[in-house]
Amino acid sequence: MESLSKTRRRTTRTPQAAAWIGEGVTSHWVLGHALEERLPSLRMRGTPEAVDEARARRRLERWRKQEPLTRDSLWAERLRASGLTEAELHTLLGEPAEALHARMGAPPPWQRVIERAYASAISPPFSWPEPTPPGAALLGLVEPLVHEAHARLVSALDTCLRDLPAAPFEPEHTARMLLAPLPRMLMPLLGRTLAVELRIAQLEGRLQGDTPEARFQDFAQHLRRRDVALDILARYPVLARQTLEYVTAWEATGVELMQRLARDAAALWRRFHGGVPPGPLVEAQGGLSDPHRGGRTVFLLRFASGLRLVYKPRPLTAEAAFQQLLAWLNARGLTPPLRTVEVLSSDGYGWMEYVEAAPCQSAEEVRRFHLRQGALVALLYALDVTDIHYENLIAVGEHPVLVDLETLFHPHTLAASLRDVEKQPGAVLNGTVLKSGLLPQPAWRAKDGTEVDFSALGAGEGQLTPLGYLVAAAHGTDQLHFERRRMEIPGAANRPRMAGQDISVAEQADALAQGFSTLYRLLAARRDALLAPGGPLAAFEHAPVRVLFRGTASYDALLHESMHPHAMGDALDRQRFFDHLWLAVKERPYLAALIPLEQEELQRGDIPRFTALPGSKDLWSGAGRHLPDFFDDSGLERARRRLAGLSPDDHERQLALLRSALDRVRLAASPGGRPRYPFREPPEPAHPDALLTAARRVGERLVALSFSGAGHSHWLSLEVSDTKEWRLVQVGVDFYQGLSGIALVLAQLGALTGEARFTQAARGALRHLTWRLEAAPMQVRGVGILNGWGGILYALTHLGALWRERALFETAESFVGAMAPRVEQDEHLDLGSGCAGALLGLLTLAVQHPSERASRLARVCGEKLLQTATPQSHGMGWLSPSTGGQALCGLAHGGAGIALALLRLASATGESRFHTTALEALAYERGRFSPEADDWPDLRADAGMHGGGGPAFMCGWCNGAPGIGLARISGLPLLDDHRVREEIAAAVRATLAGGLGYNHGLCHGDLGNVLFLLEAARALHDDTLLRRTYQLAGGMLQGIESHGHLHGLPGSIETPGLMVGLAGIAHGLLRLAAPERVADVLSVAPPVS
Template sequence: MNKTQNSDNYVYENSMLNVFKEEDYFEGFAQYYISIFKAQIVKEIDRIPSESLLDKGCLVESILINYKKKIYYLAGKTLIHEFHQTFDEFDQKNESKNYDIFSERLKNSAFVEEILNNYPVLQGLISRSTSDFIRFTISIIKHWVNDYKKIQQKFNLSFGKMRKINMNAGDVHNGGKSVVIIEFENNKLVYKPRSLEIDVFYEKVIDYVNQYYQTNLKTPLSLDQGEYGWQEYVQSEPCDNIEQVRNYYYQFGMHLGFIYAFQGSDFHFENIIACRDKPVLVDLETLFQSSLFFSEENKENVNLMASAQVNKTILKSALFNYMSFPEDNGLTNIGGLINTENQKGEKEEVLHIKTDKISMRKKQYLFKRGRNLPVYKNKVAECFEFEREFIEGFKRIYFILKEDLYIRNLIRDLNYAPIRIIVRPTYVYASFLETLLHPMYLKDYGERIRVLSFIKDAYTKYEVFDSISPFEIKDMMIGDIPYFNAPISEKRVYSNSIHVVDTGIMKQSAKQEVLTRLANMSEEDMHQQVSLINMALSSTAANLDIIYKNQIDDFVPGYFKNDIQIKELIQIETDCILKQAIESEKYLQWVSIVSAPNGTLSVGPLSFGLYDGLAGVGLYFSAYDFIYNDEKVKSVLRKIVNSINQIYEHSIYKTNFSAFYGSSSYIYFVNKMRDTGLYSENEVNSMCKAYLEKLRQETGQITHTDFIGGLAGILKVVIQLGRYHRTELMEDTARAVCKEICKRAIQNRNEAYWKSDADENIVLAGFSHGITGICYALSEYYAHIEASGEVLRLIESALKYEDKFFDIKINKWRDNRKNELDYSSAMWCHGSCGILLGRSRIYENVDGRIHVGYINESLDDTLLNGNFHRQGYSLCHGTMGNIDVLHAIKELSLFKNRKQEIENTINIWVNHFKETLLKNGWQNGIRNDHSGLGMMLGKTGQLYALLRLVNKEIPTPLALD
């Protein structure tokens, strides 16, 4: 043995000293495997002739540390479980007594083998992982040695000796392979165990665009070696000034232009690095994607139809929060444009290490600052303030790609480049694999197969998974995340680049689809994508309660004239909305800002409801058809009804009775469609009967009481049903709902109130969430069902209590929500306008039998401040909602002396609305949203209010008329 080998052996021996850290536990078990592994890995490394290219001591130490982590990942839960079977009671005087005994026993290999004999699946996983680990690690080292000259030539850097291999840079696929970050004496490189042909292609595209279009984009240098490749390691760096931040988002928008054109996906926050003013895409295996067809039902299922269309938009990039299906929580807070810093996550953690209380628990943690967004003055500079730059960058590349032929020729030259095909979200696989590390699944292979058999129906059930799931199970049996790919010019899908998966999931090759997209790029499509960007950013900002201003010319309607009339405005915008629709022979859908089940705002297909769903859009088109008798709108309505019926049938909100987003909103819509012929009279009556029977049974279980989400709104819907078809069941149900509302009132002498649904520690004034809205519903019951003295007295007592919230000194209603506001704005949902609507209607319903105060004062505040705000023009909390309320109350006898004043105000506000629209575009209920369609927050609600000005026979949805 020569001197070098002696030296290496000395280093090898000492490398063991640094493998174990303070946070490790039961080291004897890991040591059992590491000792064997070390001998094997040293033997293999010594066979590689590489004296000047490897720092063997450091390298082996890093390999051992990575291998140790693998052992703990596979066996950690089992070790902790086995340990807790060895004793029954804690020693109060020595908290590590049993831990020390068990640790000492693990130093005996016979005891380790005794444990392993009880877990043959674990033993097999470790054995397989060890072989894969050695094979993969040695292949990396050999590739480094063999490719050294090419690497030097490509990257033109001084690397020095290889010192560390870090294997925590990605999911494990294809026999334990993953992305690896390699540290050398002077620099770092990224090793990827897949072809980098697509990465090299993108490098060529960026070089070409930079040269011929005077841009300055950056992409990492890549060396493709067929089944693997080397890539430049990109270090994140902060910006020096605000101009660099602006440039960052301009360039990010440009990259999105390419991603959209190439149908890219999966660009989450870990796949982008912010390097001063340059965003760098560091994982391009999903830059090209085909549309996937999971079921022949695509055209017969409105949700599949909408999802397929969503996946043809910029949302597929995964840069933004979005939903593929109605009522789906969707992709949340992991996108490439999302600031993950301090967001909550959950991970398994070993607690009470080296004590008898050692355990593994899921624990919440806060994400560290990501590397995907620019940092300026040690703060993450988010995209919202730079929406203009981002969109301008997107448009710049869009128009280049629309005309440029050279890039299309580069794409045509790609024939065999493999692209990754993602058939399920990775988290579905990861969840299964994490579950299977529980000791109960490590004893019997049959049990492991049984659990994995459920993967076929996981996430979403489609027949295509019958042919895919055997390959998924095969990969997960050995602990790998399943990996599918396809050559860019083929429709065949492969598992791990070897086995053909007979799925028929791709109807066209990715190359053909991308070339078709490039040929079909248009101004109209570009504006559609820009609208989606706007909705995605504004909804995310709203979730984070971030206030910013975006002044972007793209959202100013270029087709409006200064003297445009209301009718022309309505017709032009209606045509625009129809152009945005996702349409099949039977169904219609739209993508807009919607509320996800988890309470956050997102962008995705509409659910069935009135507030932000298809029922609201359908009501608008029904009113439009009523006025203009448009034949094309009649077919639109039929398709909307088909979509609503199908979505409602499987909706998670079907058991919720809310009048704005639950089953009551559905029945309200169905009832409003009586005169359209879209439902027969018998159909409507039958559906109403089923609804009333269910409601009658479950009234006491409905938790909310207010108008927008609870019993008050429900009561109004029930009474509306009676106006069309009064039955004994309808009356009994109305009585039951009314009785439940009265029962929930907290009464004290001559006052009464209801606790807020959102916070039982507060009481709210207002219409949608407060006392006036509840009293209005009770007054409707009093006027149309039963003139009950008890109900009348409760209304009087509750209004008297609510009067306390009115400040006569400044003529405003106090805002009792915990939102840092002392007084409510004059809006429908909270404040004077909604109270004006409710109290004036109450006064009419009770025919002056009780005192209803502060009506004129609420009108004064509405007229003075109803357009003096920065909350936009939505129905819910904007000027058009206020206009609609004024229009609803102006004919009441209460205001016969103020009718002209009200009409003058309406006219002034409508003109201001048109001026703002011409200057700044639509100003919707979500701040900075110019594109959303929903009834209460978006365009259709504002257009509906305009329709009501054209024809006063159209009822207001704000009172559920």
């Protein structure tokens, strides 16, 4: 293969032949043999004398250096998969073609077939059906093979017609129709190799013609010469063998299709055409699916009457059972009913009604479409379906129709290293409504950060493929080459339309949710009948279903990349390339047993296809190889457990995910600003019992949304990625939105209410938190209270104090070592993400659990804050990459939070320099205070989104008066003078004037602001403000009753976390209900005694 780019030696038969025909390539045909085909005779005959040791070492080293085979254990496993030793592989890699030819004896069977086909020329040239793909003139290389196969196909159809005179086709015309997809199959296989040969011919001056087009035509004419074609095929025996397999498979599958059509004709007319023959076949579109099991693909057939049928070369037992299930549900009151599709299932294949897209005619039809779609989401969730993408759904007016259901009852694999799959971040999605692929969600993320959605409800026009595809450029010229480009994904008929416009699924969230709930409850009510012997699910027990271990796109990319010329000269080079399949074995060890089966199918040019029976734990490959007891349990057993587990809590959990998936679409289309709601202050203050009851309800919702297993609890939430895209992910370990904050609030709720369910959920969250931290401590990049180690230590310390468990203090201390290098790297510096927050978390731990390590690192944080303080026109400020060169005011990101941390450090260490720098931070904020606005400005670079021209003012804990006021109150034991008191009063005025009516969150919502007022009233001993605070709390309770829980994410999207979600709402209500028993996390207060 290394000599492909070199000028080859020539024979001397004629001057013209010498230019085009290579010497000594006859023996190269044998290089098309795979490893497994070469090995038996090697063992029988022994190591050949003629082994090129240097070449063997070079090729073996290259194979060993290919990831992941650098690992010795994996390399040994790979050798075992092919049943050979490294010494044998070394020999095979260094064995010259001539020695292999002599050892193998008879010529390969494909060589004899090819040489026989090329023994006679075709005259006139073979005629391909129009339209042909670009560059189709290159197909002249393989015309003899196609010509022979076409002739045999016509003959076989003639025979079929003689045996079954009612067959609805004419042989010649039908063979011509069946030929149409073949060029599209062959061009990707031949294109790059022939482009290389074209380039070599051009460089060597062998092309005749005055223009690039003429020289290309000269090359194409030479390809039609039998001696030139055979020479090329002999030098690329893998290409030759694969081409023959493609052509042979095309012929065999065409014959098979027409024989089946002829045999089934009478039954087809009865089922699909009222018993009346539809006239002859006039159109046959093949290649409408990936090729499986010998090149078989889906066909769409059209007859003279207009009847169209879909032929699928696989068993349709599952599809037929699914239609029966839909009819069963309709008969039991499902409203609106789901449309069924006619299916005729035969032995190993079947026929389906053609479903044609149509628009909706009214808004009511649009609503009913989404009611039905919601029902399908519930049904596919119950049946554990996967891989329903945009091509599997057709919008037919008000009916969403599923047209490909080969992945029903998807079983789970036996994976020893992943038995705790519920604990794996991200794996939880596989047990939810998101698994089926119906709901919008990104399947891929391109390098530029753009997301690609293949889902049935999310995919639309205008998307680009995430990866570049090889595309021919400079067609029809001697400059032909291939470029890698991202291609536009063609639109499909999956989305409903009205008046020429696609309907956004996000606009139909309520209808989709209603339809989901309707069928979910029907399934729960009828589960006994569904699961009964002879019930609807029993019909699926022996219906073959597809099992997906990798995405089809991954197989397709691997197959097409393996068609590179460097892999076409020796089958061992192509097999080495296919060994990229081993990359996934580290995470999914069970794949090792499947790779030989996958490679077997890929070498034939098929996309690997595995199947199972819903009632069995066994697995079958596309070639029919049987792997008994491959799965932990059968797909039907999983579905039975899923149906048995349908419950109000599960319903709420899945419904929340459904809405989150739609919220993500809405946010991507229109992020929105900071929403408002009508806040009304009642005359009477809220009673603590009412606040506790409200907190309990929030806690119930939080527990209902959790995913639990193996003693772990975790949650899913929408979060913004680094590329500013919204993603539905498992929450992190942080305090702001993740497990540490959620665990602490649930523990507070359990302690205050005495209800074990909350404490149990808190312990589950803690267990998952510590498991993730111990497994991957480097996942925590920040050090602050909100987004880093500071918050994690703070939460663990509080939990240890609340539960009186010293071990939790020790767990917190054990993470100080992982925290230290992050402190050194920190550039944020503030309370939320930086050293100020780390300092507060470390001090909280050191007070509860004296720790030299924690105290020492706290001092390091303080030193860093002193070193990074930057002189301002007034006092000192801190700059970071996130502040845009501007020192900020505020608790979370500005001087107030840093000053509070330094004041506490000064108190803990007795060192006045920390106190002095804290005063400088306060001086900076005082210099920024606006007497006109009676407030501190929000100086963030993007703060303009909160207001118009001039300085922006935000009234929130994170940025604005409430946070600054809370910082001053928290520092009163350490710094109390008239200026501090004046600032607290100003913060109270600003909060009362503009801090209510946003959302119910802590970070930048009403609860965070009211909690500041609570602290102010308590610190100032102001009974009037205290009563007002509880009146405002009553207004929030009324708002919750009227509008639900309004979260701090854009659009008030529900999220479980502390600072903008359910956990924070629960904490705020608990703190208001019992301030003496619930520590105030907003001021990073120590645990309550």
